[in-house]
């Protein structure tokens with residue numbers, strides 16, 4: 132009899148685990164409380180990037196004259212059509228996952244799943260009926276949800292979560308965004324393009340504080356250029372609802388009034404009401420479900436993957452973890468390696484980063500050398516009207532091995548994978564710089580930044596690094 136695997140949650144962690152387990156011959160059941168695809172497909176990666184594609188098109192139309200294109204009439208947008216396009220894109224991907232499940236024989240059981248023992252998952256439907264699923268292996272992939280500010284619940288109209296923001300029911304005249312992390316910054320550019328007056332308040336001393344400092348600096352400059360007010364090193368102390376919006380009190384004794392506030396301060400992990408105790412499990416301090424690098428929890432036969440594990444909250448990390456968990460659940464010996472995890476941030480311009488940041492090198496006492504190359508020195512960037520950007524390569528000072536690549540500029544979330552491969556293969560900056568890159572491309576920037584590590588970039592004046 133094939134191994135019975137039950138997976139709770141069908142986000143990028145759960146659905147990928149399900150397909151891999153089915154490929155390996157398991158009998159797979161997925162318990163899902165909402166739509167397949169999880170946060171990523173329904174509320175996160177895909178809908179936000181689809182909305183951003185609309186605002187990118189809008190910005191392109193606004194700058195059409197720079198390319199010699201004459202548009203007549205007012206350049207405007209239709210919110211309803213933007214939403215419809217987003218829903219269509221999401222709908223297509225949902226159908227894709229459902230079709231994959233069907234083709235691999237993965238069964239979906241709609242309902243809220245919880246553990247009633249270490250080998251039984253109970254799924255309870257909205258109508259109260261339930262089904263118990265006896266399982267040889269269980270994979271918990273319940274993900275995360277937007278975290279609210281204490282005492283300030285989301286109301287969907289003035290106090291918004293990222294889920295509310297993705298629905299884009301209206302564009303407020305003014306919006307306060309709490310948190311200049313990935314989600315806050317992406318929405319800041321999005322709302323600004325749609326005409327909102329945007330203020331972003333960030334407790335840390337810089338926007339996107341987990342990125343390399345050079346990337347934060349550039350994006351802060353672009354936020355300001357877009358006339359987005361960025362206030363860093365300050366917390367929002369209180370948010371009070373008013374007749375026409377909100378009044379926020381900041382720790383610097385200033386106040387911000389806005390028609391709406393988007394709270395993007397982080398994510399709460401979905402480990403509550405999961406019956407963890409009944410299976411002998413316990414959540415950690417942040418609500419995370421601790422796992423080892425094989426994605427095993429403390430109870431043999433129960434695995435956890437994705438956001439719920441409190442590791443890196445990225446869709447592609449969740450998916451890789453899903454594959455590792457499914458492989459191990461079916462007898463393989465797979466493990467996670469987090470040293471090379473590329474990530475994209477879809478600000479304007481976008482960001483692609485992988486590996487060590489300069490501040491991390493300082494914290495770890497690693498001696499490094501860096502090379503930087505500006506987009507404006509690339510012919511392709513001028514041709515495309517995308518001259519804002521920087522490529523930064525970080526290499527080990529002793530071995531010259533590439534340790535990090537950080538790019539802010541057009542197509543950087545795609546470009547960064549060349550850097551990821553270089554790190555994965557143990558390439559040196561010399562090797563990266565010596566590889567012929569096609570002309571004219573943005574990828575030449577990576578070659579030149581790698582050459583700049585050794586002070587040899589052809590298209591930089593003497594002394595620039």
Ligand SMILES: Cc1cc2nc3c(=O)[nH]c(=O)nc-3n(C[C@H](O)[C@H](O)[C@H](O)COP(=O)(O)OP(=O)(O)OC[C@H]3O[C@@H](n4cnc5c(N)ncnc54)[C@H](O)[C@@H]3O)c2cc1C
Nearest residue numbers: 140142143144164169170171175244274437438444445446
């Ligand atoms: C606005 C936004 C933008 C983002 N953009 C990106 C991006 O560009 N790139 C990127 O890599 N990441 C992005 N992310 C992060 C990404 O969405 C998450 O890291 C990813 O979705 C995590 O996948 P997961 O499978 O762990 O959980 P989730 O995607 O959260 O899926 C969990 C699933 O489990 C279900 N579930 C929960 N509890 C139960 C239960 N008890 N019973 C049954 N079902 C249950 C939920 O309904 C959900 O479908 C973004 C997130 C947000 C919010």
